[in-house]
Amino acid sequence: MSDTARPPLRKARTAPTRATIRTVAEDAGVSVSAVSKVLRNAYGVSDALRSKVNASIDKLNYRPSASARGMRGRSYTLGVLLSDIRNPFFSEIMAGINEALSQTPYQPLLGVSDSAVGLELALVESMVDRQMDGLIFVAPRMALTDIDAAASRTPTAVIGIHSPGDTLFDTINGNDELGAEQAIDYLVGQGRQRIVHISLDLSPEEDSSVTAHREIGYHRAMERHGLSAFAKVYYAEHSPLARDVARRILEASDRPEAIFCWTDACAFEVISAALELGLSIPGDVAVFGYDNSPLCDLAQNNLTSVDQSGRQLGMEAARLVMERIEGRQEARHVRLETKVIARQSTG
Template sequence: MGTVSIRDVATRAGVSPGTISNVLNRPERVAPATRERVLRVISELGFVRHGSASTLRAGHSRTVGLSVMDIGNPFFTDIAAGVEEAASERGYAVILGNSAGSRAKEERNLLVLAEQRVRGVLITPTDDDPARLDALRDRGIRVVLLDHPAHRPDQCSVTVNDITGGRLAVSHLLERGARRIGYLTGPGTLRQCADRGEGAARAVTAAGLDPETVLEPIEIPAMTAKYGQQAAERLLASGSLPEAIFCANDLLAVGMLRGLLQAGVRVPGDISLIGYDDIDFAAASAVSLSSVRQPTHQLGRIATELLLDECDNPDTHAHQQVVFQPELVVRESTGGRRDPADPRPEETG
């Protein structure tokens, strides 16, 4: 069989070539039943459009870029799932770039995305310098900040109030009676870490206590389970454990929990522990972890919808800075009960 054309698909599906073009490029404009019939015919005939030709005509491809800080962190994996879902519904594919917290790698990834003529970019930037993002906009590539606030009115962003999240975590530990609280955090240059630390300090102040004496910052190079366990080992070697530890993400909390349990430290009997993000591992760990929940999938979806609206409707698009509120989830690691819906059954004595 020779090359299948758009006209062949249109004839088999009983629609016009223009409808086929809309299904491929603007699927939201086509009735669902018609769209499904066309897609079924495309699959039956094995039609493949000439992507490079359409890209040259339009000046861009039907792709968007996603640049995250650490794809190994389930927090970003869940965000990516939301991005892909929303993009797919609009007929877009997603190109993923992992900066690993490196600005140099992030810049290389953004260059590749620009070379691929992506329609827009969703990015969790490694710092607040806007230069490289302004360079993308100068090339006609739309940009939405993801898990990072915008500091300008002509920029869309979707984030979570991390100051509130830090306050929720430490207020909970204070209510449990803790008066020496370790704050296990990544590099202070990361906005998320700084905001969660600020929220922790506000909680202490609101309780009428001095953050300088209650909070003990423990900064490590990267927010991974490996560094969380190493931090536990250092604390144990010091011979002076705090009464509770607030970890800036759940991976750190999982590593900290592993290190404490291996040393025979009881959680929460000897020390309380709370994480941040509420990834699946939090509920399923050996001692289920209390955490601060972020709506990760929703973050990805809303950011993508804003980006594609700006791409497809530049004249009517209204820039938005969306801020979600986090939620405290109490489990065993701070003295709560295991949620019956958690994947691991509740232990009995």
């Protein structure tokens, strides 16, 4: 074939130019520093500026370079440590975290410890080693000294631990003592007196846990109603073990009129045990949960529960961590209000 017969060479395909922070600034008609402030979720950024910059980011498909961010001192990642991925309430917390981060450059990266302290500590070390900008712990089992040690290196917010005093980390919880009192007040108002509580068995030094605070509220309310003689606490995880404990309680000659559980997941096991024994709910026994997780609304559960807004807990945790990243030094301890959401399990 002669040279003149050769087909024309294809024009080399050029890779699309990657958008930079400067091209975002030019498209939005603002300064580079203004774009940087939006990306950092800096204090004082107006909604109008944030909307304008985010519109250009979406239009140009701008993605900040993770390596460049790391060299500048930020990775824009938050480590989220869950003690148990099976707890349905934790999905609401994660939804709140995601919602709070949706308009920021931060991304959550998840670790699950299965309530094993050794694994928790290993996961925290990995998160710190990977230079994550902040940490959120959800119902951790590690010691307070270990949480403080993590917080001394990385901004940390904790859900599921009430601050015992001076700490380096922030806490976000419902008012657990009040929530338990509200549950007992409601059951007593329904005419129940023999009310027992299933809690979580933790070591004595873990009296900062939410379950310890719920026990305090339970005993306080029972005493206030003159029912201390009927007060009794059993211990079980929200696992098949809780069903075994519930079965023993329900088969006893002095079967209680109501069972108040430390979490919805535990209450679901109590409902299963009662139905397996041929008992009616709430006719033979009322069942009360805690968390108001989405599964409470299912017809087979119809569970009355204490609501503490898991989504709000997650949003507050993310907000507090970002405040810490931006320079806040003093610890903050947020406590959300609780309320009873009544359903058929209590009549």
